[in-house]
Every structure is written in C-alpha cells, then in structure tokens.
Amino acid sequence: MATRHSRSAARLMMAPAVILLLGWMLVPLTMTLYFSFKKYLPMRGGDLGWVGFDNFVRFVSSSAFWPSVTATLTLVLGVLVITVILGILIALLLDQPMWGQGVVRIMVIAPFFVMPTVSALVWKNIMMDPINGFLGHLTRAVGLQPVDWLSQASMPAITLIVSWEWLPFATLILLTALQSLDREQLEAAEMDGAGPFARFFFIMIPHLARAITVVILIQTIFLLSIFAEIFVTTGGAFGTKTLTYLIYQRVVESQNIGLGSAGGIYAVILANIVAIFLMRIVGKNLEA
Amino acid sequence: MARAVTTRRKTVNTALAWMVAVIIFFPILWIVVLSFKTEGDAIKAPLEVLSAPWTVESYAVVQERSDYIKHFSNSLILSLGSTFLGLLVAVPAAWSMAFVPSRRTKDILMWMLSTKMLPAVGVLYPIYLLFIELGLLDTRVGLVIVLMLINLPIIVWMLYTYFREIPGEILEAARMDGAGLRQEILYVLTPMAVPGIASTVLLNVILAWNEAFWTLILTAANAGPLTAFIASYSSPEGLFYAKLSAASTMAIAPILILGWFSQKQLVRGLTFGAVK
Numbered sequence: 001m002a003t004r005h006s007r008s009a010a011r012l013m014m015a016p017a018v019i020l021l022l023g024w025m026l027v028p029l030t031m032t033l034y035f036s037f038k039k040y041l042p043m044r045g046g047d048l049g050w051v052g053f054d055n056f057v058r059f060v061s062s063s064a065f066w067p068s069v070t071a072t073l074t075l076v077l078g079v080l081v082i083t084v085i086l087g088i089l090i091a092l093l094l095d096q097p098m099w100g101q102g103v104v105r106i107m108v109i110a111p112f113f114v115m116p117t118v119s120a121l122v123w124k125n126i127m128m129d130p131i132n133g134f135l136g137h138l139t140r141a142v143g144l145q146p147v148d149w150l151s152q153a154s155m156p157a158i159t160l161i162v163s164w165e166w167l168p169f170a171t172l173i174l175l176t177a178l179q180s181l182d183r184e185q186l187e188a189a190e191m192d193g194a195g196p197f198a199r200f201f202f203i204m205i206p207h208l209a210r211a212i213t214v215v216i217l218i219q220t221i222f223l224l225s226i227f228a229e230i231f232v233t234t235g236g237a238f239g240t241k242t243l244t245y246l247i248y249q250r251v252v253e254s255q256n257i258g259l260g261s262a263g264g265i266y267a268v269i270l271a272n273i274v275a276i277f278l279m280r281i282v283g284k285n286l287e288a
Numbered sequence: 289m290a291r292a293v294t295t296r297r298k299t300v301n302t303a304l305a306w307m308v309a310v311i312i313f314f315p316i317l318w319i320v321v322l323s324f325k326t327e328g329d330a331i332k333a334p335l336e337v338l339s340a341p342w343t344v345e346s347y348a349v350v351q352e353r354s355d356y357i358k359h360f361s362n363s364l365i366l367s368l369g370s371t372f373l374g375l376l377v378a379v380p381a382a383w384s385m386a387f388v389p390s391r392r393t394k395d396i397l398m399w400m401l402s403t404k405m406l407p408a409v410g411v412l413y414p415i416y417l418l419f420i421e422l423g424l425l426d427t428r429v430g431l432v433i434v435l436m437l438i439n440l441p442i443i444v445w446m447l448y449t450y451f452r453e454i455p456g457e458i459l460e461a462a463r464m465d466g467a468g469l470r471q472e473i474l475y476v477l478t479p480m481a482v483p484g485i486a487s488t489v490l491l492n493v494i495l496a497w498n499e500a501f502w503t504l505i506l507t508a509a510n511a512g513p514l515t516a517f518i519a520s521y522s523s524p525e526g527l528f529y530a531k532l533s534a535a536s537t538m539a540i541a542p543i544l545i546l547g548w549f550s551q552k553q554l555v556r557g558l559t560f561g562a563v564k
Contacts, residue, residue: 007388011384013380013381017377018381021440028414031413090308093304093308100302103309105551107310111316113546117518117519118539121518121521141333164315169554176555210563211563224407225409227501227504231504248412251412252412252505260412263409264410264412272405282398282560
C-alpha cells in the first residue's frame with residue numbers, strides 16, 4: 001500500500017548505502033583487475049606495460065603457489081573440523097541443566113572477543129614458548145622435552161590458535177540452534193525406545209544441519225582471509241604461508257603489484273565460490 | 289511434561305562443563321594473572337608464578353613507555369566513529385527496505401552481503417594506493433571510512449532484520465492519526481527500534497575494535513589502534529611477558545565486557561539472520 005511518494009523517498013534513503021558499497025566494491029576491484037594485466041613494479045621501474053595473462057600464469061606456476069594452497073586448505077579444513085565437532089559437543093553440554101550456566105557460557109564465548117593480534121601473541125609467547133611458556137613448563141613438569149610449537153609444528157600450532165578463536169562462534173550458533181529444538185520430539189523418541197545415540201544422530205544432527213552449514217560457510221569466508229595470526233607468529237615461515245599471506249607478500253614485501261593483483265583476483269574468485277552457497281541459504285531464509 | 293533431572297546427573301554436567309570452560313578460558317585468565325606479576329616472576333613455572341607477589345608495575349610501565357593512551361583512544365575513535373557513520377547511512381536504508389519493500393529489495397540485500405565477502409587482500413594495493421593519493425595513510429579519518437565500509441553490510445542487515453519485526457500496522461495507525469513521515473520516524477519508529485539499533489551498535493563496535501587487517505596495514509605510529517600496538521610486541525626485547533599481558537588485558541577488557549551483553553546479537557548479526 002506504499003504510495004508513489006513513499007517509494008521515491010525510500011529509494012532516496014537507500015541511495016547513500018548503495019552508492020557507498022558500490023564504490024567500495026567497484027573502484028578497488030577494477031583497479032586490481034587493471035593491475036593484474038600489467039607488469040607493475042613501483043620500486044623497480046613502475047609501470048612496464050601490458051602483459052596479458054602473464055601474471056595469472058606466473059602466480060600459479062611459482063614454486064610458492066602450491067605450498068600456499070596446501071597451507072590454506074590445511075588451516076581451513078583443520079579449523080572447521082575442530083570447531084564444528086567440539087562446537088557440537090560443547091553446545092550439547094551447555095544445553096544440559098547445570099549450576100553456574102551463565103558463567104560457563106561467558107567463559108566459553110570469551111575468546112571470540114579477544115582481538116586476533118592479542119590471541120596470536122599470547123599463544124605464541126605465553127602459552128607455546130618452549131622455554132618460558134605455560135605449555136613448556138607443563139611438558140617439563142611431566143618429564144617430557146618441550147616442543148617449539150611455532151617452528152616444529154607450525155601448522156598445528158596456528159590451527160590451534162585459530163580454532164580457539166572460532167570455537168566460541170561455532171558453539172554459540174549451534175547452541176542457539178539446539179535451543180530451538182522441540183523438547184517434546186526428543187521425549188517422544190525416548191519413550192519410543194530411542195537411545196541417546198539414536199536421538200543424537202536421527203533428531204539432533206538433522207535439526208542442526210542448517211546451523212552447521214551456516215557455521216561452515218561463514219567460517220570458511222573468514223578463515224580464507226586469516227592474516228594477523230600468521231603475521232605476528234611466523235610471518236609466513238615454516239610452511240604457514242597461506243594464499244592470503246602469499247598475496248600480501250607479493251604486494252607489500254616484493255612490491256610486485258601485477259603478480260599480487262593476479263593472486264588477489266584468484267582469491268576473489270575462490271571467496272565467491274563459497275559465498276554463492278552461503279547466499280543461497282541466507283536467501284532462502286529471507287523468503288520465510 | 290518436564291523431565292526430572294537427577295541431582296547426580298546435574299553434578300556431572302556441572303563438573304564437565306566447568307572443566308571445559310576453564311580450559312577454554314585459561315589463556316585469558318593466565319594473562320590477567322601474569323599482568324600483575326613482575327617480569328622476573330612471569331616466566332617462572334606456573335605454581336611459582338601464583339605464589340609470587342602481586343604488583344601493578346607492568347600496567348604503569350605499559351602506560352608510560354608506549355603511548356598506550358593514544359592507541360586506546362585511537363581504538364575508541366575508530367570503533368565508535370565507524371559505527372556512528374555506518375548507522376547514519378544504514379538506518380535510512382534498512383528502514384526503507386523493511387517498510388517499503390520493492391521487488392528488488394531482496395536482491396539489494398543479497399548484493400550488500402556479497403560485498404562483505406570480498407577478500408580484503410584482493411583489494412589491498414588499490415586501497416593502499418588510494419590512501420597514499422588522498423593523504424589518508426596513517427590517519428584516523430581514513431580508517432574510520434574503511435572500517436565503516438567493511439561493516440556497513442552487517443549494519444544494514446542487522447537493522448533490517450530488527451526493523452522487519454516491527455509490525456507495520458502500528459505505523460499505519462500512526463499515519464491514520466495524522467502523523468507525517470517525520471513524526472512517524474521520530475515518535476513511533478525510533479522508540480521501537482532502539483533495542484535493535486543498540487544491539488547493532490554493540491556488535492559493530494566489537495567488530496571494529498578487533499579488526500586486524502586494515503588496521504595493521506594502513507597505520508603506523510600515529511593512527512594505530514590497539515590491534516597494531518599489540519602487534520608491535522611481536523619482536524620483543526628482553527623480558528616482556530608481564531608487559532605483554534598487561535597491555536593485552538587492557539586491550540581486551542572493554543570488549544569482553546561488551547561481549548557479555550551481546551551474545552544473542554552476535555548470532556543474529558554474524559549469520560545474517562540465518563540462525564536466530
């Protein structure tokens with residue numbers, strides 16, 4: 001029943017947000033696309049002309065490319081597996097009646113609010129340092145040789161740090177979804193003789209399926225662009241150079257803008273593939 | 289019929305849950321402990337650390353040595369500034385999409401969401417270049433704008449999902465009673481929208497406070513917020529555990545407190561309404 005007048009007013013009110021986001025998306029992306037077809041070295045000669053798809057070919061054929069893909073996949077999949085499995089278990093636990101539920105919940109969620117540079121540095125030094133770190137003290141106390149996590153087991157170490165940051169997110173969302181589960185359905189199943197495992201796999205998991213999908217998709221998007229955690233711990237050394245970090249090094253450290261931009265375009269395409277699936281789920285929800 | 293819970297089961301749950309919670313929370317707990325110790329004591333074995341005397345020395349050192357106040361106020365300005373600017377742009381947009389939806393509303397919302405998924409590293413150099421050209425490198429203004437833009441889709445989405453829950457009939461009733469558009473927004477809509485706006489502000493302050501890509505790349509000594517300040521501890525000189533702990537505690541404390549209040553909003557805001 002909106003009038004023509006309110007329609008044009010509505011369009012006017014939407015305009016600033018749309019224009020800003022359009023500019024934010026189009027201007028830099030067009031520039032990245034432009035640079036990706038150029039040989040452009042600001043420190044060594046500047047703009048050296050068009051090179052076609054050369055940068056795209058060189059980015060994927062460089063010796064650093066496949067290791068970075070492996071590192072990215074290891075990190076993303078590792079964190080997803082850890083956070084989803086532990087997230088489900090912890091959400092199930094927190095859903096049970098207990099004393100001090102509020103405090104428990106706050107403690108479990110807290111890591112999500114810690115800024116990435118703090119989590120990374122605290123884990124690197126205060127927890128994982130082989131000499132003075134907490135884990136170092138602990139391993140020595142039980143008579144074992146402490147591990148220099150970030151150089152000897154760098155990928156597991158970073159996966160652990162990032163999982164610690166994201167476990168609260170997974171737990172919180174799965175817990176929210178779990179709480180919307182119809183209790184009577186569970187009780188009916190129990191009366192029909194379904195054991196705890198049957199109830200878990202045939203009622204809870206199907207009910208959580210959507211929330212799990214959302215957790216996986218949203219985390220994937222954020223995990224693909226993990227930066228600070230690597231920046232302040234290993235600086236990309238010891239096999240922890242992810243795709244994001246490789247592009248950062250190409251652009252900022254070696255100042256090879258063309259090559260880095262081609263990498264950036266690959267990253268955009270990769271993120272879009274994930275995004276399409278996420279958008280489909282969110283879009284479905286919008287209709288309801 | 290609620291199921292009777294045996295006390296024994298509740299005790300087991302409680303013990304298990306507290307154990308899990310303490311393990312997860314431990315690193316935060318430990319830096320708070322270390323921040324009140326001397327540097328010499330902070331690197332000792334855990335039990336010796338606990339029995340060592342307490343002191344606020346590290347807090348004093350962090351304050352005077354590294355301009356902590358400046359970085360803290362930068363964080364404050366960046367997160368509040370970007371959130372406020374974002375609201376200014378997003379409230380009208382979300383309002384119009386929620387109350388005057390058109391055929392394209394859904395597409396616009398989905399498109400806004402897609403801009404949030406653009407990986408930052410894909411536009412790293414252009415933004416860097418634009419910042420140099422416009423003289424925005426290492427300025428608070430530049431970062432406020434970038435942080436506003438990266439969080440704008442979330443602000444619009446959150447407001448939209450809240451506004452959509454306000455029944456349209458109330459607005460119609462106000463209109464029937466002769467309220468103009470301005471009065472309608474001011475006296476009817478705003479009071480009902482305040483909780484939603486407050487939640488949105490909360491979540492966005494948290495996200496902006498913790499942002500650690502652009503704040504690390506686009507700042508130096510001048511506009512760097514706490515994320516950048518803490519990152520400078522990654523190349524430490526000598527003993528620094530207690531100072532790192534004190535600086536970290538101060539950097540995360542405000543957000544931890546805000547976080548307590550925003551658990552529900554977190555779910556809604558970060559899943560774009562897909563999980564409520």
